[in-house]
Amino acid sequence: MNRTQPLVLGIESSCDETGVGIVRGTALLTNTVSSSMDEHVRFGGVIPEIASRAHLDAFVPTLEEALAEADVTLADIDAIAVTSGPGLAGALMVGVCAAKALAVATGKPLYAINHLVAHVGVGLLQQRAGTMTLSGNATPSGAPSPQTPPHALPENMGALLVSGGHTEILRIRSITDDVELLGSTIDDAAGEAYDKVARLLGLGYPGGPAIDKLARTGNAKAIRFPRGLTQPKYMGTAEAPGPHRYDWSFSGLKTAVARCVEQFEASGEEVPVADIAAAFQEAVVDVITSKAVLACRENGITEVLLGGGVAANSRLRQLTEQRCSAAGIRLTVPPLPLCTDNGAMVAALGAQLVMAGVEPSGIGFAPDSSMPVTTVSA
Amino acid sequence: MLILAIDTSAVASAALVSDDAPESVLASFATADTRTHAEVLAPGIDELLAEAGVSGRDVDAIVTGVGPGPFTGLRSGIVTARTLAFVWGKPLYGVMSLDAIALEVAESTDSAAEFIVATDARRKEVYWARYTLSDAQLPHLADGPHVGFAADLPDLPVYGAGAGIYSDVVKAVTEFSTRQPEALSLGQFALARLAAGEQLLDSTPLYLRESDAQVPGPRKRAL
Numbered sequence: 001m002n003r004t005q006p007l008v009l010g011i012e013s014s015c016d017e018t019g020v021g022i023v024r025g026t027a028l029l030t031n032t033v034s035s036s037m038d039e040h041v042r043f044g045g046v047i048p049e050i051a052s053r054a055h056l057d058a059f060v061p062t063l064e065e066a067l068a069e070a071d072v073t074l075a076d077i078d079a080i081a082v083t084s085g086p087g088l089a090g091a092l093m094v095g096v097c098a099a100k101a102l103a104v105a106t107g108k109p110l111y112a113i114n115h116l117v118a119h120v121g122v123g124l125l126q127q128r129a130g131t132m133t134l135s136g137n138a139t140p141s142g143a144p145s146p147q148t149p150p151h152a153l154p155e156n157m158g159a160l161l162v163s164g165g166h167t168e169i170l171r172i173r174s175i176t177d178d179v180e181l182l183g184s185t186i187d188d189a190a191g192e193a194y195d196k197v198a199r200l201l202g203l204g205y206p207g208g209p210a211i212d213k214l215a216r217t218g219n220a221k222a223i224r225f226p227r228g229l230t231q232p233k234y235m236g237t238a239e240a241p242g243p244h245r246y247d248w249s250f251s252g253l254k255t256a257v258a259r260c261v262e263q264f265e266a267s268g269e270e271v272p273v274a275d276i277a278a279a280f281q282e283a284v285v286d287v288i289t290s291k292a293v294l295a296c297r298e299n300g301i302t303e304v305l306l307g308g309g310v311a312a313n314s315r316l317r318q319l320t321e322q323r324c325s326a327a328g329i330r331l332t333v334p335p336l337p338l339c340t341d342n343g344a345m346v347a348a349l350g351a352q353l354v355m356a357g358v359e360p361s362g363i364g365f366a367p368d369s370s371m372p373v374t375t376v377s378a
Numbered sequence: 379m380l381i382l383a384i385d386t387s388a389v390a391s392a393a394l395v396s397d398d399a400p401e402s403v404l405a406s407f408a409t410a411d412t413r414t415h416a417e418v419l420a421p422g423i424d425e426l427l428a429e430a431g432v433s434g435r436d437v438d439a440i441v442t443g444v445g446p447g448p449f450t451g452l453r454s455g456i457v458t459a460r461t462l463a464f465v466w467g468k469p470l471y472g473v474m475s476l477d478a479i480a481l482e483v484a485e486s487t488d489s490a491a492e493f494i495v496a497t498d499a500r501r502k503e504v505y506w507a508r509y510t511l512s513d514a515q516l517p518h519l520a521d522g523p524h525v526g527f528a529a530d531l532p533d534l535p536v537y538g539a540g541a542g543i544y545s546d547v548v549k550a551v552t553e554f555s556t557r558q559p560e561a562l563s564l565g566q567f568a569l570a571r572l573a574a575g576e577q578l579l580d581s582t583p584l585y586l587r588e589s590d591a592q593v594p595g596p597r598k599r600a601l
């Protein structure tokens with residue numbers, strides 16, 4: 001196996017995107033994604049069974065397209081990587097079984113990969129447009145170059161992941177074997193809260209873009225919604241941290257929005273939808289960024305990668321940038337197609353594991369819907 | 379003709395069958411349980427190929443059971459079959475999974491001219507189909523597959539694990555009361571049908587049930 005510039009094929013199926021990505025070392029060759037999002041619109045959220053059915057039908061066509069786009073054959077591939085968790089159990093199963101079949105049919109080594117760590121691993125890819133600053137030496141062409149040493153992660157690296165399925169702040173000492181969960185949501189993911197509130201406000205699915213757009217015309221200060229888990233009993237102090245110092249909770253916020261809407265309705269007043277959207281967004285973004293920056297400051301993290309689909313949110317990007325720069329933290333946001341769930345991030349982390357000499361996982365592992373971040377590969 | 383058959387509609391199973399082999403079997407495996415498909419299927423197929431000294435190049439076609447069966451398990455076999463067929467560039471066929479048990483019934487001394495095959499559909503229901511037999515012919519699928527309550531089955535002898543679970547309300551045939559669809563019979567059935575010049579299915583899963591998703595109703599009051 002080529003361990004210096006390995007050609008790695010990555011498979012992602014943990015939620016509603018069927019992704020196949022191919023990288024050579026740290027160079028991205030293709031990021032092919034088939035999404036079942038349209039099929040979930042009328043339900044106002046991802047329906048696991050519908051996502052699983054879509055993965056089954058999308059897998060082979062997506063694989064075929066990815067190979068064609070990257071102009072490589074399966075025989076050229078050095079290793080296969082697949083998301084084995086965390087995620088929706090039935091959805092993970094499709095990608096894992098497909099990846100194992102691919103390993104059996106080709107005889108190539110297989111890596112079972114942690115989805116959350118893969119969101120960070122994508123930050124190690126060189127960008128064609130040079131839009132990523134993380135590695136500091138992105139080549140203008142993005143072409144694989146044997147002179148380029150494998151990109152190292154900066155020291156004191158953290159990652160803030162915000163999506164419809166997760167909300168976490170991680171510390172990464174080594175992308176291949178030392179990742180720590182500093183904080184996470186204890187109930188809904190942030191993106192889930194957006195979807196639920198968008199439904200309350202009659203804005204459709206997915207909720208993130210709809211709320212983000214409407215919020216620009218509203219007054220975020222018109223209403224103040226609660227910031228979950230910010231009371232002293234949860235926060236404690238830096239020396240004596242409370243039980244949820246770096247954790248989030250969005251279910252109370254959703255309830256507060258529902259009550260607010262009903263109070264306007266009960267009093268016969270018109271519901272100020274734009275103001276509610278703006279105030280809700282401000283509450284989410286404020287609590288996410290303030291806790292993330294606090295976690296970074298108290299853990300000596302000076303470089304942060306923002307990942308996950310909610311990285312597309314304009315206010316989240318703005319406030320994260322503002323607060324990171326005020327705290328002297330360097331922020332990197334990969335291009336959006338690499339922030340949302342995709343196969344390239346799985347391939348990128350797979351390539352890091354190959355380059356670090358980590359042993360493949362074999363074909364006997366089980367997908368793990370609640371895989372902890374401390375398990376980078378099975 | 380050498381076929382790699384896979385069925386995960388209940389247990390995880392795979393088999394190499396060939397019209398050149400004695401009793402058409404080269405190698406086969408089946409697990410006892412119905413919930414570890416993702417772990418055991420690929421290693422099982424890998425060992426099967428090694429044991430028979432067969433590579434993907436030697437396989438002429440891949441056959442997958444298309445259910446009915448619990449969805450997550452069912453998909454694990456179908457996606458495996460589709461991927462192997464794609465990589466090896468081989469034709470892929472589907473066979474209705476209950477046919478596997480029907481073939482075993484036809485070959486047993488316990489067979490009836492008309493019978494039901496039933497497997498566990500969970501949620502207190504069974505997957506079932508009605509077959510008829512005539513001399514020296516493959517079992518003929520007369521009706522189904524369906525999903526429903528065991529008590530509502532036609533009044534005929536019932537074969538398969540679905541009969542065993544509901545033996546209080548159906549005419550369960552004891553020898554078959556724990557029988558699950560397996561790739562070996564499925565592959566033999568496919569071989570026989572192809573030899574007889576008959577068509578097989580494609581690999582579209584027979585879910586028989588909707589995804590259970592509900593379009594949300596009007597907003598509930600939080601106050």
Ligand SMILES: [Zn+2]
Binds near residue numbers: 119
């Ligand atoms: Zn994700």
